Amino acid sequence: DAGITQSPRHKVTETGTPVTLRCHQTENHRYMYWYRQDPGHGLRLIHYSYGVKDTDKGEVSDGYSVSRSKTEDFLLTLESATSSQTSVYFCAISESPEGEQFFGPGTRLTVL
Amino acid sequence: QKEVEQNSGPLSVPEGAIASLNCTYSDRGSQSFFWYRQYSGKSPELIMSIYSNGDKEDGRFTAQLNKASQYVSLLIRDSQPSDSATYLCAVNPLRAGGGADGLTFGKGTHLIIQP
Numbered sequence: 001d002a003g004i005t006q007s008p009r010h011k012v013t014e015t016g017t018p019v020t021l022r023c024h025q026t027e028n029h030r031y032m033y034w035y036r037q038d039p040g041h042g043l044r045l046i047h048y049s050y051g052v053k054d055t056d057k058g059e060v061s062d063g064y065s066v067s068r069s070k071t072e073d074f075l076l077t078l079e080s081a082t083s084s085q086t087s088v089y090f091c092a093i094s095e096s097p098e099g100e101q102f103f104g105p106g107t108r109l110t111v112l
Numbered sequence: 113q114k115e116v117e118q119n120s121g122p123l124s125v126p127e128g129a130i131a132s133l134n135c136t137y138s139d140r141g142s143q144s145f146f147w148y149r150q151y152s153g154k155s156p157e158l159i160m161s162i163y164s165n166g167d168k169e170d171g172r173f174t175a176q177l178n179k180a181s182q183y184v185s186l187l188i189r190d191s192q193p194s195d196s197a198t199y200l201c202a203v204n205p206l207r208a209g210g211g212a213d214g215l216t217f218g219k220g221t222h223l224i225i226q227p
Contacts, residue, residue: 033214040219041219042200042217042218043200043202044217045213045214045216048214056213058213058214090156092215097204097213098144099144101146101158101202101215102158103148103155103156103157103158104155105154105155
């Protein structure tokens with residue numbers, strides 16, 4: 001994987017608790033993305049970032065927030081996790097908005 | 113709403129044959145197109161990108177783009193059992209005012225290569 005790590009790789013949590021997922025890259029790419037993948041829905045964009053402190057919403061952003069305080073890290077926070085947020089979360093990076101995106105290994109999140 | 117459509121399959125192809133995967137998209141302003149391969153329990157792996165009409169070849173893979181028909185395809189020659197996976201078509205729509213804001217994915221086609 002193109003210098004992308006995600007942590008944790010697996011997490012089980014309870015409804016109503018806050019959860020933060022981390023994406024870390026060593027490629028110095030400007031653009032970073034968070035997707036979720038669910039059976040029957042495919043991959044859907046949650047939030048993306050086009051630079052430090054520059055973020056925007058994607059298709060399924062409700063219930064999620066993000067932060068990017070430095071180029072290499074992009075955090076996804078579930079303020080109060082719900083069972084509908086049980087999913088596999090992927091981070092991706094790209095050098096340009098129209099260019100190729102490379103994915104991290106993913107985080108499997110289960111909300112009980 | 114921007115949509116990317118793929119036949120979910122499964123598509124079963126004999127080993128050594130050509131596998132043909134198809135994808136249509138709704139946003140006529142889309143400017144870049146990608147094929148990803150995803151093994152069960154793994155992350156999507158980029159195998160082809162294409163930006164202009166025509167064919168692009170890379171080893172056993174050929175991507176074809178027809179913007180007028182809003183159609184993208186992937187051909188896999190000399191299919192191997194290791195090609196068995198889900199193939200995701202992804203499109204990068206053009207955002208109003210320029211730029212782009214993430215990929216829109218199809219739900220994937222499950223490909224099975226039969227030895």
